Amino acid sequence: MEYIPNILFALALIFGITFFTRNVKKLSRNIKLGKDVDVSGNTSQRWRNMARIALGQSKMVVRPIAGLMHIIVYVGFIIINIEVLEIIIDGLLGTHRIFAPLGTIYNVLIGSFEVLALLVIIAVVIFWIRRNIIRLKRFIKPEMEGWPKMDGNMILYIEMVLMLLFLTMNAADFQLQQLDAPHYTKAGAFPVSQFIAVLFQEASISSLIILERSAWWMHILGILAFLNYLYYSKHLHILLAFPNTFYGKLKPQGEFNNLKAVTDEVKLMMDPSADPYAAPPEDAPEPEKFGASDVMDLNWVQLMNAYTCTECGRCTSECPANQTGKKLSPRKIMMDTRDRLEEVGKNMDANKGEFVPDGKQLLDDYISREELWACTTCNACVQACPVSIDPLSIIVEMRRFLVMEQSAAPTELNNMMSNIENNGAPWPYNQMDRLNWVNE
Amino acid sequence: MSEELRVKTMEEHIAQGTQPEILFWVGSAGSYDDRAKKISRAFVKILNKANVEFGLLGPEESCTGDVAKRAGNEFLFQMQAMMNIEVLNGYEVKRIVTCDPHSFNTLKNEYPGLGGNYEVIHHTQYIKELIDNGRLSLEGQVYKEKRITFHDPCYLGRANSVYDAPREVLKNTNATIVEMKRHKKSALCCGAGGAQMFKEPEKGDMDINVLRTQDALETNPNIIATGCPYCNTMMTDGIKAHEKEDSVTVLDVAELIANSI
Numbered sequence: 001m002e003y004i005p006n007i008l009f010a011l012a013l014i015f016g017i018t019f020f021t022r023n024v025k026k027l028s029r030n031i032k033l034g035k036d037v038d039v040s041g042n043t044s045q046r047w048r049n050m051a052r053i054a055l056g057q058s059k060m061v062v063r064p065i066a067g068l069m070h071i072i073v074y075v076g077f078i079i080i081n082i083e084v085l086e087i088i089i090d091g092l093l094g095t096h097r098i099f100a101p102l103g104t105i106y107n108v109l110i111g112s113f114e115v116l117a118l119l120v121i122i123a124v125v126i127f128w129i130r131r132n133i134i135r136l137k138r139f140i141k142p143e144m145e146g147w148p149k150m151d152g153n154m155i156l157y158i159e160m161v162l163m164l165l166f167l168t169m170n171a172a173d174f175q176l177q178q179l180d181a182p183h184y185t186k187a188g189a190f191p192v193s194q195f196i197a198v199l200f201q202e203a204s205i206s207s208l209i210i211l212e213r214s215a216w217w218m219h220i221l222g223i224l225a226f227l228n229y230l231y232y233s234k235h236l237h238i239l240l241a242f243p244n245t246f247y248g249k250l251k252p253q254g255e256f257n258n259l260k261a262v263t264d265e266v267k268l269m270m271d272p273s274a275d276p277y278a279a280p281p282e283d284a285p286e287p288e289k290f291g292a293s294d295v296m297d298l299n300w301v302q303l304m305n306a307y308t309c310t311e312c313g314r315c316t317s318e319c320p321a322n323q324t325g326k327k328l329s330p331r332k333i334m335m336d337t338r339d340r341l342e343e344v345g346k347n348m349d350a351n352k353g354e355f356v357p358d359g360k361q362l363l364d365d366y367i368s369r370e371e372l373w374a375c376t377t378c379n380a381c382v383q384a385c386p387v388s389i390d391p392l393s394i395i396v397e398m399r400r401f402l403v404m405e406q407s408a409a410p411t412e413l414n415n416m417m418s419n420i421e422n423n424g425a426p427w428p429y430n431q432m433d434r435l436n437w438v439n440e
Numbered sequence: 441m442s443e444e445l446r447v448k449t450m451e452e453h454i455a456q457g458t459q460p461e462i463l464f465w466v467g468s469a470g471s472y473d474d475r476a477k478k479i480s481r482a483f484v485k486i487l488n489k490a491n492v493e494f495g496l497l498g499p500e501e502s503c504t505g506d507v508a509k510r511a512g513n514e515f516l517f518q519m520q521a522m523m524n525i526e527v528l529n530g531y532e533v534k535r536i537v538t539c540d541p542h543s544f545n546t547l548k549n550e551y552p553g554l555g556g557n558y559e560v561i562h563h564t565q566y567i568k569e570l571i572d573n574g575r576l577s578l579e580g581q582v583y584k585e586k587r588i589t590f591h592d593p594c595y596l597g598r599a600n601s602v603y604d605a606p607r608e609v610l611k612n613t614n615a616t617i618v619e620m621k622r623h624k625k626s627a628l629c630c631g632a633g634g635a636q637m638f639k640e641p642e643k644g645d646m647d648i649n650v651l652r653t654q655d656a657l658e659t660n661p662n663i664i665a666t667g668c669p670y671c672n673t674m675m676t677d678g679i680k681a682h683e684k685e686d687s688v689t690v691l692d693v694a695e696l697i698a699n700s701i
Contacts, residue, residue: 062626254599255549259514263554266518291512320629320652325645374642377510377634378594383625399512413511416638420516424502425468426638434466435498437477438447438484 002094009091009220016224023231027307030345034300039247046246049388054245059386063314066130069123073159076120077238080113080166087220097173100187111189114170117163118192124163128156138313141322143332148234148311155235158226165219171196172212181205237310241387244308247301248388253379256396261288262404291400294361295341298397305389306337315381315391321374328374330381330391336366337394363398372398373410445484450495450531460495462566463528465538465547468503469669475676476669479539482698483563489701490576494537500527506546511635518554521546525556535559537566539694541595541668542633548600562596564606564667564693571612578700583615586662588696590617591652591675592627593668606667606693613700618659628652630666630674637670653678657688664690 052058057074061067086099099106131139131152139152171193176184178197190197200208230236268274292298315330316322322329340362348355363369375395382390402408409417416426424431453460464487469476487494505520528536536558538544548560561569570576588610596602603624610617622628631641631648641647653675656664664679666672675690 252545252549252600254545254595256509258518258550258553262514262518266515266522269519270522290514318626320631320648321642321644323628324631324641324648324651326642328642370642373639374644375634376594376629376631376636376648378629379598380594380626380629383598396510396512400514401512403512404515409511409513410639412639413635416635417508417511417513417516420503420505420508420520424520425472426503426507427468427472429472431502432499434471434501435447435449435496437466437471437480438445440477440481 006092006094012221012224013088013091016227019228020231023228026345026349027231027236029348030341031300031303031307033296033341033344034298034303035296037299037301039301042250045250046248049248049250050242050246053248053386053388054241057386062384062386066312069126072116072119072123073127076116076123076163079116080120082109083113083166084220084223087216091220096183097185097187100185106187107189110170110187111191114167114190114192117166121160121163124156124160128153131156138317141313141316141329141331143329143335144311144313148335151233151235152311154229155233158222158229162219162222162226165215165222167193167196169212169215169219172200172208172215175200175203176205176208176212179205179208181209234309234311237308237387240304240308244304245388247304249382249390249393253382256393259290259400261290289401290404291402292394292397293363293401293405295337295344296355297401298337298394302390302394302397303337303341305391305394306334306341308387309334309338309389310387311335312386314384314386315389318380318384320376320378320380326371326374327368328371330395333367333371333391333394334389337362340366363401367398369402369408371395372402375399443485445481446488447484447496448494449498450500450533451498453495454531458493460493462492462494462535462537463531463533464494464496465504465536465540465543466496466501467538467540467543467669470539471501473669473673475672476539479669479672479692479694482692483539483694485698486567486570486576486694486701490570492570492575495531495533497527497531502527504543504546506542506550507635507638509546509550510633517546517550521551521554521556525551525554528556528558533558535561537561537563539563539667539669539692541593541599542670545595545599562602562605562667564596564609565602567609567694567697568605571609576697576701578612578697580612580614580700582699583613583663583696586613586615587660588613588615588617588663588665589620589656589659589661590623590665590667590693591620591630591656591671592624593666593671594627594629594633596667597627598625606665609693609697610665613696615663615696618661620655620659622655628655630668630671630678632670632674637673647678647681649674649678650681653682657682657684661688663696664688665693665696666690667693 057071060070089098090096130136170190173184174190174193175197177186289297295303311331313331319328319330344355347358372395377392379392382392419426419428423429466480470480502524503520504524505517509517536547541562544560544562547558590606590610592603607617629648630652664675666675672690672692679685679688679690
């Protein structure tokens, strides 16, 4: 009988981790639906970017208030997880505060966890106020209605509850230590929870133990549940921010990739010895589709971008089109890409791993042409993203599909392009007049 | 027509057996747009003053294809790029300067992958170089009492991290340089990029150039300086929308320098 808690704990742990692994596999499968893209080389630069942008949060502090509070929650999350390690060992072995023999170090650790927990609670409350009372503009855009809004609040509630459980557990433990309760080693420092413990002064040892155990169990089960909530939530960024910043764009922001398939065709066209009427060889691969109309046409980094997006809306608030009331929102581009990718993933799950065409695609069913044509390619969204997401590359890829596969550019742009074809300038002027300005 | 400009095409250079230091890529706007042509002229005035031996492609220059690429027409872009690369490589061009950040960006970043490898600089960088090397000296009297604010072109600033050269150059006008609230990395686009220059904007509450001009007007300037022919058009239109054309003018850095010589 005495091993029942250990067994239950081990089962909960196995269940939590198994389910999480299943989700990670699904995530990785979905990301791999994207096309291959060359990300070789520059490894040291990539590591530096990851260290600076993800680990060092360098782009978060561009907005100092949100940045500072985010760092508190982030540091709190990472450091308090050291405590989770102890909880897991205690849970499996049936010990209590197994790291207690560390003595002073242990006291400092527990003490700082408590201070961090309090700071996290404060930050989370402020975050909640920003979202729900102040209603910052970037949190109430149309794409945030419904689930995204609830998801954002849910994360804050979960974090708050986890921190409160952690402090309650410590408060009860502290009180039990004061009462010399057996099994409750005198260890740790409780700069915050000692004030909560005041509330329990009248409580008996047995009810304190029930309180401490309940808080302990709910805390760890809550963490396991949160871990499994990630896949369904924008909160996935806590994991994906790292690979995403690693694989982020290294080239100048203004540099767009040159499509290889196009290069081959153009070279052929410009080759005077090529026979323009020659039939393609029998074994020639099917000509590549230009641009993207669905998620499978994007590359895997772009798909990872979509899962990494935490919907903070910094991109959208910096977007000139969005600021002037156009429909385009770079955040929505990322959210749509993820939603469509999830839909494709579910389709595959339901059809033994094969995607069965569902008559839908990213273009038009999720992202409208009006949004795509409103972009000025100014890179403000790319610059603003704290985790190196590139919404612009998706917009351009979809424009490529519209123009090259569908000839569906706005009329004025078609005129501009035929001018370039005919006279080498976007305006209808004679190429021979290119030097007229000198003598005007 | 004010004063005689000394220009030579690459063809003339070859015929005369001279080797230019640099190629001036004029770009389509600089060649045909009435406002941008003045910028080309101002820049050549500077080049002449500094005795720079430069070449032009003239009728052999064609659109870089940049705007086609941003619009999604990769095919047209690469056609243009490869034609231009053939011409540029034929003349063994090593160094290119241009007044258009869009040409600058594509020549510098996107042409190498298609076989065009050149050192490409923006005219504000080149003017800075000329001043630093003592080849160009300025009187700097005309704008002494003026307030100038510089609008960062997206394809110069964010796209290629060139923020300091235009500002350094502007100091030589001895004007008071004031920064807009959003500048450098966080500068707002003028609204012309991504092929928007050639189409009507999508439905919204206001035009981007009007919003950006508002940023500029908040600094209470006499002059809005730009380094891009498209920004120039957009900001000039913005000034009109705000009915400030009597008190604020939009000038390219090259024009401000040419007038300060």
